[in-house]
Amino acid sequence: MNTDLASDFADIDGLLAWTLGIDDYVDLESLKISKVQHPPFMPGGLAVPTPKVAEPNYPPEPVYQAPTTPSGLSAMFGGKKRHQQAIEATQAAFENAHRDWERIRDDLRAGCIKKVALREKLEAKRAAGLTAAENKYKQECEKREAEASAHNAKVAKLINDLAFDVESAIQEYVGIVLSNSVYPEVFPVEHDYAFNLASRELVLTVSVPEPSAVPSVKGYRYVKTKDEIASTALPVREKKERYANAAWQVAVRSLHEVFEADRAGKIHSIALTVNVNTVDPATGRPITVPLVVVAADRETFNSFDLSKVVPQATLQHLGAAMSKSPFDLVPADTGRGIRVRGQ
Template sequence: MAAATRASVADQKQAEKLAAQLHAEERAAEVAAMNAQLAETYTEIDGLLAATLAVDDYVDLESLRVASVQHPPFSPGHLATTTPTMDPLVYPPEPVYEEPAAPKGMFASKKKHEDAIARAQAAHQEAVRRWNEHNQALYAGHVAEFERRRVAEQQRLTQLAAAEDRYRQECQAREEEARSRNEAITKFINDLAFDVPSAIEEYVGVVLSNSVYPESFPVAHEHTFDLATRELTMTAMVPEPAEVPVVKEFRYVKSKDEISPAPLPAREQKDRYAGAVWQVAVRTLHEVFEADRAGRIHSISLSVATSRIAPATGLTESIPLVQVAADRNAFTSFDLARVVPKATLEHLGAALSKSPFDLTPADIGPGVRTRKV
């Protein structure tokens, strides 16, 4: 008895130990996945400029046309099934009268034979009466079922016609939408060819909408084009530092059964955020100039900023982190695959925040745009 108890306790301890080991392994795997995701996030932020250099930012507007409209097949479902037709009405055979055979023999009773005939005739008449009633009921049921099926088929045909009409209308709507889209693209292309400012602005908007930034560092753009100077004035809004991950890695503390974050060193946080801001500036200039193959935009005046709630007023304020002007001919001669973004901006005479992470505004006073090289 004691030995069995000890064995049971040992088995329970072994099971608990195994369960604890499995739990620790699960948590370790969870931490590994979180750290892998974190590393991917930082790789994306650190590679904002490199990510766009392998992409041709030019947008072929002709490719936006709808070459042919694809319509889904018409699918009426149960309405495609014809109401079953009825088989011809078949009546049961009419009862046949069979007269009792006449008795034979010298002692046969004529009276009994006559009585048998009377009973047979009466039975036949009753059978015929019931046969007629049955046939009448069959006929009435057949007529009622025929009418029910006729009405059902008429309803089906009506509903099918309505479904076909809706399908035709939907097809027409898709065709009309494609036609309108193609007409709009034709106008867009023509306006762009004639340097209509709104068309140039719209084209830049299309280009920038194709510029995919990581979820951890979203960027929004605003821009206007001045035809007289052929300069595009742009603002790129980046997330404020508090919205950017600041975790170095996640660790599993087995004694507490907790996953805790280890923070990035302050210097690394500042360097990564500033590097991302410089990259956004160079990337934005590159994407617009590269996409503008016709050279309609001669220069770009770009501001990279972030917004925050001002501690003093509680109102949203915009903080400029970069102010730079770039000339098309000079900028497109750079080999961006080998540049240091901050050095590129300094070469362009940009006004740069001394500490973007600390939201120190760039000095955007007069003279910032005197150099467009």
Template sequence: MQHQQRLAQARANAAARAQTQARAQAVRARAQQERANAAMARADEAERKRYEREAKAAYVEMRQAEVDELNEDLALEYGEIDGLLALTLDLDDYVDLEGLKVRAMHPPFPRWDLETPRPAPLPTPVPEAPVFIEPPAPTGLFGKKKKFEEAQQRARAEYEQAWGQWAAYRDWIPTQDAQQAQEHATLEEGRIKLLAAERERYDAACAVREAEVAEQNSSIDTLIAGLGYGAVDAVQEYVGIVLANSLYPDAFPVEHEAEFDPATAELTLRVTVPAPDALRTIKGFRYVKASDEVVETQLSKTAANERYASALHQVALRSLHEIFEADRRGLIKAISAQIGPEANDPATGRQKFIPLVAVAAPRDTFMEIDLSGVVPLATLQHLGAAVAKNPSALTAIDTAGVRRS
């Protein structure tokens, strides 16, 4: 599957490079014309005529570059349709079902901020207790004793006041610390509850993802086990995976329906392709200088019919090849396929599936064919297929006479 994706990406890259080159050429031509127009506006009469000629030439080159881009896109589209069979031959169409198993991818837990506890409040420090400081002895000749006693009284009063304030603050600290501790505990309790709720919500979402992955992987295990027993549903589902993995061009989409008969080990396949009128019938684009128009050249009816018929033949062989190659167990012993569009039946005017190719091939016979060197129509004839001579007429083939080689 990864190889198919890489090859498809490589083809897309090549197409993108070709388109980029064509567009770059158109851009260069447009810029050249703009430069010529600007120069002409600045020139005198003699130069003006010369610049006018150059501007006209640049314009023609720009228009031709546009045509080249259209033709490049058309060639890429036709190349993909003409190479429908070759597109798959370098690929291994086997699908490793174990590789389809997946692992649940969980986003990070969004509330990581709740996982860190709040820091506990620090105890309030107790300041140093006030100390009584003896006042200095007074100086002078008279009244020293009285002055000293008064100073002592003032110092004692100030000390006692300071001590009272300090003692009140000291006694208040346990209450304050207890209040802060309670507030911290309340906040922590809220954080823990919210964390638990967010974790539960996150775990529930993870469990849903895990269950979805487990269910998908279990279905793959069931499919693998069913293939081991050749169960009808498992074979049909695996074939559906293989064919869904087959990349067809946007211009030629293909759909498949398959039904497996365990009694005969035969797969009945219906392949729906676009109707003939869904394909473009343009041979190419060209620029008409006289009328300044881009006109289309149409393919001949023969060429358009041949391209459509070739696409049908290639799709028939490609479908058989992809299924047989992907079925490494050899569960499918034969394939009976019908290829055609859903279109209005010319006979009834009603929308219906119109088989234009019908082929039935045993596995052993088909796997002996080297598809890299075949002419698809000749291979279908070799397999005894019924093939519409003019598929564009949408005349259904008779599928009753298809033989198995």
């Protein structure tokens, strides 16, 4: 718990330092899709042919074997008559056996024909399903390719428009830059912006969390006598200082990220407001409280060594209107123009 708490404090205290080690410039060419990744075709059971029907296992066909012809004494005394009777009996038995064999053969053959017909039906269904799956996969691949081409065309247009100072392209690039600005979960921010080509000024609003986002616990300890985890409250002064410093850092960081990302110098100045959305305790209605309002020109700001600055002092140097107590949601005094302050 204390480790997580320390990590949250470090994240809030290092909002500006975190971005200084990162080049905020976005190479738009890198946003193009050079190769579309397609998932492998997975037909499953459709890829397995229906097993062929095995040939019937026919019983051996009966063979007629004539009785042995009597000879010598056996042919005498009625032997020929008995032999003829044996022939007739053997012939009858053979014919019966052969009829039985033919019936069995025909039944097996008919069964085989039915199985073959069923197999052909199943195989045709499988083949049709496989073809449909292949066509669907092909269409999905073609769709991905088309989407990639459309995406690349859009990026190419953005690059071209940016080169020719198209206002909407410059604003879109700013949006890409700000979307890459990652803040810690404990202190998320939201950006709103608009660029005016005539003045070359970006109007940027950054909304920060309410003061309750700052942890109010200094640390945790185990109380053995009560078998429980107890917390130590963070001093109010420390909470106020941390929240105010976070607001100052967000302001300086936001100016830095935009100016650093704008290598081509499209943006000459930034009019920045850092505010917090909250609820007015007097009315219960949502309100927006400005904590920092500042204007900075590119040349002046880029002359600063941000690795050594104190954010509050930097904003004061720029003539910013600053809340006297951000933690208490005291709004910045914007009665006198911030550009006048900076002169």
